[in-house]
Amino acid sequence: MDVYRSDDIGQTSKADASPLTLADLASHRVIVEGLASLTPDIPVLSEEAADIPYAERSGWPRFWLVDPLDGTKEFIKRNGEFTVNIALVENGVPVLGVVYAPVLDTCYYAARDVGAFVGRGDAAAQPILVSRVADGEPVRIVASRSHSDVRTAALLDRLGEHRCVSMGSSLKLCLVAEGEAHFYPRLGPTMEWDTAAAHAVVLAAGGTVCDSGGVELRYNKPDLHNPEFFVCHTEARQLLDKVQEEVE
Numbered sequence: 001m002d003v004y005r006s007d008d009i010g011q012t013s014k015a016d017a018s019p020l021t022l023a024d025l026a027s028h029r030v031i032v033e034g035l036a037s038l039t040p041d042i043p044v045l046s047e048e049a050a051d052i053p054y055a056e057r058s059g060w061p062r063f064w065l066v067d068p069l070d071g072t073k074e075f076i077k078r079n080g081e082f083t084v085n086i087a088l089v090e091n092g093v094p095v096l097g098v099v100y101a102p103v104l105d106t107c108y109y110a111a112r113d114v115g116a117f118v119g120r121g122d123a124a125a126q127p128i129l130v131s132r133v134a135d136g137e138p139v140r141i142v143a144s145r146s147h148s149d150v151r152t153a154a155l156l157d158r159l160g161e162h163r164c165v166s167m168g169s170s171l172k173l174c175l176v177a178e179g180e181a182h183f184y185p186r187l188g189p190t191m192e193w194d195t196a197a198a199h200a201v202v203l204a205a206g207g208t209v210c211d212s213g214g215v216e217l218r219y220n221k222p223d224l225h226n227p228e229f230f231v232c233h234t235e236a237r238q239l240l241d242k243v244q245e246e247v248e
Helices: 020-039 072-077 152-158 170-175 193-202 238-245
Strands: 044-046 061-068 083-090 095-100 106-111 115-118 138-143 162-167 182-185 207-210 229-233
Touching: 020 044, 020 061, 020 083, 020 193, 044 072, 061 193, 083 193, 095 170, 095 193, 106 170, 106 193, 115 138, 138 152, 138 182, 138 238, 152 182, 162 170, 170 182, 170 193, 170 229, 193 207
Parallel strands: 044 061, 138 162
Antiparallel strands: 061 083, 083 095, 095 106, 106 115, 182 229, 207 229
């Protein structure tokens, strides 16, 4: 937040042309140091230190997967829609996740067999659950603020009557987890650290983060890119069936 409020955020570009700020790097250092102190026996894979060979990573039954600043474009725009994502992954499955939005002072967190929760400001945290689409109700869609595309627009047209809200970062998955949206389709590129923490929240809230075939996303793959995915209630197959043709 010191960087966010400063006049110079130290913006540069990575090799893939994605933006980088001083906050990305500072957050990375704080989180990695904290996790190393908390769980020295559990390795950490962070977006800002992701060059760990798969030959080494493949031997990790459990590891922390971190995005120190998800939504750097939103951070640069100063719209507050960025998050810090920390997930604990076991055998390819995110079993614990924390998604914190510093400007909004909102924290989503979850653990397998415990539940999913959201805390805002000083208010007591509340349990959250995904929501089904009621008969006759327009589908509530959440879509990317910085990554809209023609295919997603065509996909939404197939759903018929719907209401769409744009949002940045992993907050999109969290809006589905707390029932504020029914469906989040993501047809653009993402990385594992973009989704793992919020994926844990969605799972604990009764939802799914699956590919176009309905298979749940997995983590610590040789290639750390995610496939295209959809976020919704675990029983919302009708939504997936409607968009299947457009995706293919």
